[in-house]
Amino acid sequence: MLQIDRWKRILIIGICVLGLAYAMPNLFYKRVEAHNDAIASIEKTGVTTPEDEAARAGWPNWLPSGLVNLGLDLRGGAHLLAEVQVGDVYKSRMDALWPELRRALAEERGTIGAIRRVNAPEGTLKIEIGTPDQMARAVEIARGFSDPITTLSGAGQSSLAISGQGSTLTIQLSDAEKSATDDRTIQQSLEIIRRRVDEVGTREPTIMRQGSDRILIQVPGIGSAEELKALIGTTAKLTFNSVVGTGSDPDARVGVGQVVLPSVDQDGVYYTIEETPVVTGEELTDALPASDQNGLPSVDFRFNPSGARKFGAYTSANVGQPFAIVLDDEVISAPVIRQAITTGSGQISGSMDYEEANRLAVLLRAGALPAELTFLEERTIGPELGQDSVDAGKLASMVGFVAVIVLMVLSYGMFGVFASVALAVNMALIFGVLSIIGATLTLPGIAGIVLTIGMAVDANVLVFERIREELKTARGPARAIELGYERAMSAIVDANITTLIIAAILFVLGSGPVKGFAVTLSIGIVTSVFTALWVTRLITITWFERARPRKIEV
The missing domain is CATH 3.30.1360.200 (Gyrase A; domain 2)
Structure with a gap:
């Protein structure tokens, strides 16, 4: 029989209301953003200025205040690609080693003679000793400052490469230690850059490693690349x-x-x-x-x-x-x-x-x-260019939304109206989920949302076409609607699972923009299935219970 249990109705309506509530702050973006910035400033400094108080009062505290963060291409900001000069670390390691090694060698002056540091390429420490035939003892002392490599790839090797020729003792980092040092240097640089950027309150920066010795830095909302360089350069x-x-x-x-x-x-x-x-x-x-x-x-x-x-x-x-x-x-x-x-x-x-x-x-x-x-x-991406991207994304979404609604209403009449309502709820749920998880929206992400608009009604089309077929054989419209949803479910789930798998692969293997597309597409798939199978079904059953039609046309 065509019905939904009361607890399921409450759950469906509750999820929709929750999604709408969390999506709503994005309609008042600047006001909510100022409210959030004021709270963060007050918590950080412990001082409440009149401006902060006014901004905080601009949005009720009891309402959700999460926003979908705008990426670099939508908000404007700065993009830098930096190369880390890892050779500097080799030099500093040798400079730091010299005082301790000099002290250890000086204690053996009676054996190895006078010691003197001589000029050498950066990252290399060269020491002349007064008694060349005691070079083996000098090398032995230097080896006391070498540590075993703890990384998997360098197991069994030492941190220093030490050699003696004539009266010159030469010390530098081993290849395995250089590789481990490079990795530590990049990771440390990433963390320090992230802390510096976060100190000035910028939103959702993208700071990630590229290749062996490069770092990509994208900071939305900052004035220019020069300003970003002054901060981290x-x-x-x-x-x-x-x-x-x-x-x-x-x-x-x-x-x-x-x-x-x-x-x-x-x-x-x-x-x-x-x-x-x-x-x-x-x-x-x-x-x-x-x-x-x-x-x-x-x-x-x-x-x-x-x-x-x-x-x-x-x-x-x-x-x-x-x-x-x-x-x-x-x-x-x-x-x-x-x-x-x-x-x-x-x-x-x-x-x-x-x-x-x-x-x-x-x-x-x-x-x-x-x-x-x-x-x-x-x-440097100016805010005007970012706003142009936002406007273009809004226009594309509205055109796609209206076109889908017109097509659905013309094709399926009243049932097309139900699908259009569910589509609107679907868009709200997408933005609600993005706000809850604090996702960053970029142009590819907007493309994922626009694609979702078209895909969202696919499930409804399968259900409505199935209901049409069942009307020819089923006993009454209620039975036709019930069978339509039941028999279309497996096709809907199969089709969306395959798309979800592709989105997961894009997220795992793709770079930043591709990941943004995969995230919005994945969220859109889940919310589309929910709205198609449950929201439109609830709307249809509610309408059917009130209208009690003897005959329906799909």
């Missing part, structure tokens, strides 16, 4: 180094392990410093914008226990001597140590405004990039 590498001397010649001769860097505040002044830092920015635990004793913008920082211990020991042993605070290969300050600094905290001040101080604090909190980024491709 610097390594923000903070170090505290010993000062050897000062001068005005940028090309002054220096010893091995020393470099000449310019001063930020003093034009024409250059500092010769020890390249190996006393403490690095990696040992910072916090950095906050503040004001110095003169009321000028500054950044307060604090070290972790390891950094505080190193900094305290260095300042205790070098009272009266200058030390350099180096940021991105520029000396931003070179104060004289007046007393030992054992509290583990300090302050960076200089020629910066409050915006620069805040940005520097953000970069230092996020940590230093392990290697320099070289930007191979950069694009």
